Amino acid sequence: MERVHRRWGAAAMAALLAMGSRRVRAEDVPLEELRRELHDLQGQLEKLQGQIKKQQQVIDKLSAEQPKAPPPPATPSGSTAADEERLKRQVTEQVLRRMQPALAAANKTFPSQFNPAIGLILDNVFSYSEKDRGDFEFRAAELGVSASVDPFARGYAIITGSPDGFDVEEAAIVTTSLPYNLTLKGGRFFADFGRLSKFHDHDLPFVNRPTALDRFIGGESQADGVELSYLVPLPQYLTLTAGAYNKLGAANDRVSNTTPRDFSQFTYLGRGATFFNLNDANSIDLGTSYAYTPEVKLDGGASRHLAGVDLTYRYVPLSQASYRGLIWGSELLYNQEDRPVGGFPGATSALSLARTLGVPADAPAVTDPPPLVFKRRNAASAYSYLEARLTRRFYPGFLFDWAQDIDHVGGDTKAYSPYLTVWASEFQRFRLQYTRLDAPEGNDNQFFLQWTVILGSHVHGFRDR
Amino acid sequence: MTRFLALPFVLGVGLLAVSATGAAKLKVVTTIPDLADMTRQIGGDQVDVTSLATGVEDIHAVPMKPSFAVRLNRADAVVLLGLEAEHAFLPALLEAARNPKILRDAPGYIDCSVYVTPLEVPTRIDRALGDQHPMGNPHYNADPVMAKEAARAIADGLSRLRPEHEADFKKNLAAFEEKLDAAIARWEREAAPLRGKKFVSYHPDLIYFAERFGMEPVGTIEIRAGVDPTPGHIADLEERMRREKVDLVVRELHYPAGLAETVARATGAKLVELPVMVGGVPEAKDYISFIDYDLQTMLKAVKGS
Numbered sequence: 001m002e003r004v005h006r007r008w009g010a011a012a013m014a015a016l017l018a019m020g021s022r023r024v025r026a027e028d029v030p031l032e033e034l035r036r037e038l039h040d041l042q043g044q045l046e047k048l049q050g051q052i053k054k055q056q057q058v059i060d061k062l063s064a065e066q067p068k069a070p071p072p073p074a075t076p077s078g079s080t081a082a083d084e085e086r087l088k089r090q091v092t093e094q095v096l097r098r099m100q101p102a103l104a105a106a107n108k109t110f111p112s113q114f115n116p117a118i119g120l121i122l123d124n125v126f127s128y129s130e131k132d133r134g135d136f137e138f139r140a141a142e143l144g145v146s147a148s149v150d151p152f153a154r155g156y157a158i159i160t161g162s163p164d165g166f167d168v169e170e171a172a173i174v175t176t177s178l179p180y181n182l183t184l185k186g187g188r189f190f191a192d193f194g195r196l197s198k199f200h201d202h203d204l205p206f207v208n209r210p211t212a213l214d215r216f217i218g219g220e221s222q223a224d225g226v227e228l229s230y231l232v233p234l235p236q237y238l239t240l241t242a243g244a245y246n247k248l249g250a251a252n253d254r255v256s257n258t259t260p261r262d263f264s265q266f267t268y269l270g271r272g273a274t275f276f277n278l279n280d281a282n283s284i285d286l287g288t289s290y291a292y293t294p295e296v297k298l299d300g301g302a303s304r305h306l307a308g309v310d311l312t313y314r315y316v317p318l319s320q321a322s323y324r325g326l327i328w329g330s331e332l333l334y335n336q337e338d339r340p341v342g343g344f345p346g347a348t349s350a351l352s353l354a355r356t357l358g359v360p361a362d363a364p365a366v367t368d369p370p371p372l373v374f375k376r377r378n379a380a381s382a383y384s385y386l387e388a389r390l391t392r393r394f395y396p397g398f399l400f401d402w403a404q405d406i407d408h409v410g411g412d413t414k415a416y417s418p419y420l421t422v423w424a425s426e427f428q429r430f431r432l433q434y435t436r437l438d439a440p441e442g443n444d445n446q447f448f449l450q451w452t453v454i455l456g457s458h459v460h461g462f463r464d465r
Numbered sequence: 466m467t468r469f470l471a472l473p474f475v476l477g478v479g480l481l482a483v484s485a486t487g488a489a490k491l492k493v494v495t496t497i498p499d500l501a502d503m504t505r506q507i508g509g510d511q512v513d514v515t516s517l518a519t520g521v522e523d524i525h526a527v528p529m530k531p532s533f534a535v536r537l538n539r540a541d542a543v544v545l546l547g548l549e550a551e552h553a554f555l556p557a558l559l560e561a562a563r564n565p566k567i568l569r570d571a572p573g574y575i576d577c578s579v580y581v582t583p584l585e586v587p588t589r590i591d592r593a594l595g596d597q598h599p600m601g602n603p604h605y606n607a608d609p610v611m612a613k614e615a616a617r618a619i620a621d622g623l624s625r626l627r628p629e630h631e632a633d634f635k636k637n638l639a640a641f642e643e644k645l646d647a648a649i650a651r652w653e654r655e656a657a658p659l660r661g662k663k664f665v666s667y668h669p670d671l672i673y674f675a676e677r678f679g680m681e682p683v684g685t686i687e688i689r690a691g692v693d694p695t696p697g698h699i700a701d702l703e704e705r706m707r708r709e710k711v712d713l714v715v716r717e718l719h720y721p722a723g724l725a726e727t728v729a730r731a732t733g734a735k736l737v738e739l740p741v742m743v744g745g746v747p748e749a750k751d752y753i754s755f756i757d758y759d760l761q762t763m764l765k766a767v768k769g770s
């Protein structure tokens with residue numbers, strides 16, 4: 001009996017603690033509200049106490065009556081004691097069962113419970129390069145909020161503050177209950193092109209976005225538009241995505257995001273992705289993406305084709321997944337479009353042109369530039385990295401990165417980057433990286449030290465596996 | 466003409482046959498094999514059950530495979546431990562699975578923790594306290610009494626989906642409980658030598674097991690749930706273990722062997738290697754044999770020392 005009481009006490013204690021812990025989260029609740037809550041809760045507790053008292057009376061009555069009916073000495077006291085024990089246990093269980101929903105309900109009455117989940121990511125890099133010397137670079141403070149909109153959709157936004165100012169990296173609505181395995185996404189988001197293009201900078205396995213992606217896509221695959229994705233109802237995992245956007249790529253300067261355009265000037269995307277489970281520990285993700293822009297205004301109205309293949313091999317031994325593993329990720333991109341002979345005399349492209357011509361980059365613009373002559377250009381790029389998981393903390397890796405010049409002005413850019421990621425915990429990470437850069441503008445040796453932390457809400461997304 | 470008529474007829478019959486067999490069984494996906502065993506026992510011939518984890522995994526690090534999304538996509542119900550135990554993989558998989566039937570709060574979302582009063586509920590939510598157990602310790606599957614609560618939640622869930630078979634599920638639940646009660650009575654007798662024995666584990670996987678069988682957890686090799694130790698923490702832990710005369714070091718089989726061995730050797734405690742789920746070792750083929758295996762292994766270690 002004593003044990004039952006002790007357990008009941010412990011259970012009530014745990015429940016109260018659970019309530020207390022939830023309360024801490026809602027620090028922004030007005031005092032008045034808290035008071036009312038407390039009052040309600042007191043009421044509920046009193047009611048429960050009343051119930052317990054009543055039930056106790058019933059027990060007492062029953063156990064008082066029982067000995068009267070049969071002759072007291074005839075029945076051994078053991079059996080009545082056992083009956084009583086059982087009855088008490090039943091009552092306790094019943095009270096606990098009744099109490100559970102009341103407690104659960106009491107926990108759910110804060111208006112702030114509807115606040116979206118909020119997370120903040122801080123990303124800092126110290127870099128030293130032979131060419132550019134040292135720099136403490138505050139890269140970004142990235143605020144992420146997400147919540148359900150209603151039973152039909154959820155929404156999320158990722159807003160980044162960086163030395164360049166504030167920027168809405170993503171702000172999108174995603175349906176949650178469309179039939180036929182469909183999901184519709186609208187707003188600003190990272191378009192479903194390739195694999196690492198959909199990763200935010202701080203989520204990349206290494207310090208910098210590979211040139212192969214940065215040059216061909218333009219940073220992340222950020223796009224304003226809509227995307228429909230379909231999980232094909234087969235035993236084999238297969239998703240198909242179709243999208244239409246203003247443009248693809250956060251730093252893609254071929255198209256202005258704010259000027260309206262003809263339908264022929266949107267970018268249209270198609271992607272298929274599948275997965276092969278070789279056995280319990282080994283698997284392959286394979287995807288192919290294609291982005292088509294019928295008319296790029298900047299290029300004099302010619303089309304642009306951007307295609308990519310991504311392949312990710314994973315070795316994850318099931319019983320050691322948290323401290324052993326290997327990942328080999330590669331992407332190959334191909335771009336075809338009309339480009340000006342000799343490159344654009346604009347800002348960044350002109351830099352490489354100026355350099356090859358031996359002109360200082362900040363020389364005044366040549367007056368009356370000659371009309372641009374466009375030519376169809378093909379270019380390819382690729383990266384491949386191998387990362388091992390040696391312990392729960394240490395993830396060493398090596399990245400090879402290669403990109404042709406889209407304008408065919410300079411030669412290829414190549415980079416070799418050994419790196420080591422050290423996880424203090426799941427929410428704090430240090431990364432050390434060396435990069436040997438072989439570029440037409442000159443070679444460079446670069447060192448990076450990255451320190452990244454996550455505060456608050458954090459989801460393990462399916463896309464950034 | 467008859468051929469044109471026959472075609473839709475054949476198709477129709479085919480579809481009927483497909484839907485009839487489809488209606489015959491509920492497709493249930495559980496996160497861990499323990500829950501799969503219980504669901505099979507309670508659901509009987511009404512369910513077709515598979516588990517995402519095989520039992521050898523760390524529940525906090527089950528790989529998020531796209532093939533799991535396919536299985537969840539076709540499921541009528543998902544059965545989970547809850548209390549954020551599956552945080553690392555399930556929420557994202559549910560999103561990828563695009564199956565409104567098994568989303569949180571849908572009838573097909575069967576959270577087995579609803580009747581469980583969790584232990585180690587944190588007094589405040591702060592990542593300085595670790596991140597894996599914000600709702601309290603979720604490893605209640607190692608306690609056979611809690612397993613009855615989980616089974617009750619499963620019976621509730623299945624009844625929600627197939628109300629016409631509620632009586633069957635209740636009956637099967639009672640049979641399962643009876644079987645488990647008999648085993649619990651035996652285990653409580655057998656576990657007598659474990660009473661008061663002190664142990665350290667890698668992660669707090671065995672808190673409920675310890676509570677049930679009167680063992681005393683002294684600490685973990687991890688600093689906090691999910692945070693790997695530093696040398697300083699290990700030194701403190703060893704010091705405390707020597708002072709408190711800790712009997713056992715438990716290595717859950719999904720954690721690295723080296724450190725647990727070192728700690729055991731340094732403190733003179735006996736090393737015990739245990740699965741924390743059904744399927745963690747070949748002997749733990751169902752729920753009862755899993756608890757049996759852990760208990761007998763603990764007993765062997767205690768008797769040997």
Ligand SMILES: [Zn+2]
Binds near residue numbers: 597598
């Ligand atoms: Zn845990």
